[in-house]
Amino acid sequence: MNLDPDLAALRPLGGYFVLRTGGAAAGTLPTLAQAYAAAAPDVYGNPLIFRVGKVATALRAPESRVAASVAHLGLAARLWSVALGCAALYGRVPDLDARLLRWDADAGAPDDLWLSDVRPLPGDAPTLADVVLRGHLGPLSAALRAHHRLAPGLLRGNAASALAGAARELDRWARRHGRTDTAVRARSLAAELLAHPLLTGSGTLTGTAFRRRSCCLYYRVPGGGLCGDCCFTRPPRSSPHAPSE
Template identity: 50%
Template sequence: MTPEEAARVAALGPFFAFEVHPKGSVAPEPWRVLSDLFEPGSGAFAERVAAVRAFLAAGGGRAPEEIEERVAASVTHLGLVSRLLSPVLGCAAALGRIPSLDPERVRWQAELGGTFPLSLPEDAFGSGEDVPLSAVVDGALRPLEAVALPMSVSPHILRGNAASALNGAARAAAHSSSPHADRVRAVASELLDDPYLADAFSDEDGTFRRRSCCLIYRAAPDGAGGLCGDCVLAGGGGA
């Protein structure tokens, strides 16, 4: 993995961008390793949920405790999944290979916002057999689901978040000038076919709709917030 290859992927949009760091190097502050998020004992996921909770509360002129923790946890999970999946799709589309999301070597910075800094090791592609696309499920999606479940967010919602993130990445790429934008949609569709996401969405008549709600509407005063475009509630369903 070279900075030049990373630049080709970044042409798809900011969510696809990442830095490249030397293999075997120690993460300098403020970089953190991804495994911190997956390990409940580290407190990293809980810290991020608290920060997102405060951010959502401030946006509606409310106190953090007025925002349900599970709402902040779901929104946090959606943001993390979107940020992690986009570079994977981008590498597959622009470079033809899937990077390993080894949690001990992938780095992130705990800035608020969907495009928080992310860095992959220069040997993320490895030197042996190619990493299968399905490895993303066990390498990132299941660990993030596991750490969010104790905050009363159902697997149905969390898998809907993952499906929504994949569809959102494809939509974002379509607005770029990259020649690989169409390929992102194809790769996203391949991952959406994974059994892990089988009941997370519908795609009738080419219209993507998740079968759950990310719950962000509940962060608005009196639950009067708007719904996301792919939300099940927008189609009259339930969360």
């Protein structure tokens, strides 16, 4: 099935999967490319710095790196959900070039993204890796690490966790609606992507259940607790540092 200009097939999935298209209404918003490029310290108006600050305030995060990790995880979940959803439903994925995606860093969760032009690409795992891992999560991680003390293993775990979570939600939706082919394709793509060199070793996938080997630091948020795929079985008490790899 060809991609339609509105990516309407994503709408029933809701939440993290829906992507608005047509950039006119979001023309004043920065692109993700601009957010990633503004990685140097003390850059006023940097949307990524603003987003981390917004998350920190909302969560009452005790450290900026905790908010940075949560912000990274949220944006990774949006990108994987859109890409994996399109690949599983359409068999194609839109070009999510960071210069085509506009981002409202002041919006709530999930991250508010607009795609200015729908350009179809193949919906296979290598293309998804190029589009999301190399096109977004690599430069996003570099930009965040320019400001925050985040270990590469933590960010790799976030990327894998977001991918596994998107696949799990897509699988649940597909099964509820009798879309066995969509469920199978989502699981297959996720397994292939988790074996990618940029994600391999980040965790263990069993069916649709994922257990990561790092911690996103959410347990350090007041009342946060542990995520369902955390490497810990109980929140650490003595050390403020979670394992990164």
